Amino acid sequence: MARAIRSSTLETRSARLRLPVSVKPTFVRVAKGLGLGYRRNKSGGVWVMRVADGKRSSWVRTIGAADDFAEADGGDVLDFWQAQDKVRSLARPDRAGTAEPITVAQALDAYEADLKTRGADIANVQRIRAHMTNGVANKLITLLTPRELRGWRDGLIERMSPASVNRTGFALKAALNLAARQDERVISRRAWQEGLALIPNATNDRNVILADNVIRDLVAEAYNNSRKFGLFVEVAAATGARPSQIMRLEVRDLQDGVEPRLMMPVSRKGKGKKAKAHYPVPISADLAERLAVPDRPANAPLLTRPNDKPWKRSNQSYPFARVARACGQDPAEVTMYALRHSSIVRQLLAGVPVRIVAAGHDTSIAMIERNYSRYITDHADALVRGAMLDLTVRNKPKLAVIG
Secondary structure, X not given: OOOOOOOOOOOOHHHHOOXXXXXXXXXXEEEOOEEXXXXXXXXXXXXXXXXXXXXXXXXXXXXXXXXXXXXXXXXOEEOHHHHHHHHHHHHOHHHHOOOOOOEHHHHHHXXXXXXXXXXXXXXXXXXXXXXXXHHHHOOEHHHOOHHHHHHHHHHHOOOOOHHHHHHHHHHHHHHHHHHHHOOOOOOOOHHHHHHOOOXXXXXXXXXXXXXXXXXXXXHHHHHHHOHHHHHHHHHHXXXXXXXXXXXXXXXXXXXXXXXXXXXXXXXXXXXXXXOOOEEEEEOOHHHHHHHOOOOOOOOOEOOEOOOOOEOOOOOOHHHHHHHHHHOOOOOOOOOOHXXXXXXXXXXXXXXXXXXXXXXXXOOOHHHHHHHHHHHHHHHHHHHHHHOXXXXXXXXXXXXXXXX
């Protein structure tokens, strides 16, 4: 264990408060190339660490508040001895050299690059960045605390549903875990395991289920917007696929024979690389005829925007909100995903086995059971009743009449 360094200037609260307010920290040497500094502010001082390798390569970073006006807790507020321990744990030159630990923002960059390499969806990273604060983004991952991450997570509840908060927090944890696996100085993941813990009872997001006549109205109104947007919405309603999958359809993915179908690209959700790149989804002959695009390259997008450019992730949100509003629906509730939820429930209630419903919507049986268990139960009740043993007595014996 490293020997603790004594300092009459920084060791006690009263000694530190005798120092002048300054932007320049007062440093003590903790180890070779490693210094602990204190910077006095008007509202209380902060601890900083300095790491140098003797080759003009160094970095300085604030590591926490000093216990000038608050009791030390070993996390956000540190006394002199705790600050020394923090400096040593963050530097650990024996394992990771003198390179500065990465920030949360840099961890997100690395996670996005990893997702691209694996061919996975980067939308979750983009969602995190849209709601990330500068304070958390610029923090070294080794300095994160459960309190500040919990505060960030709870702040999201005002802007999205609890289930969406859980998905966003889960993605941030994945980014931080990746960074931790690549830096031996990260000896604890407690900050994000506790700070980004799942909000309980939030697994069922707003799975809006629409009646068939409402879906027909939405599709018709989408065609009123433009033929190309109408096709996009009709494909979403007919297949139950995610918008991110539909936008990746190519001309060759349409198989318009006697039994037409679309070879739908698999989603980029989940871990690892999926065994299949596409899965078949039956469609009507009418829809196949509308989708047929003569004289176009096989690898060209099957569906394009009104300006003939490929669809992008955010292109459908605003026009669909206008369509929903025109049909008397609340755009905050009825989104494009309502067509997916409705497709899944329609098949469940029609008696399609859960396994086939899951395969046809590129999801798992577990997810179907978790999010649509109510409809599975309704369907199961009908099936069980149809197989009940009939014990009705057909020819009841007549009772003797005693007169």
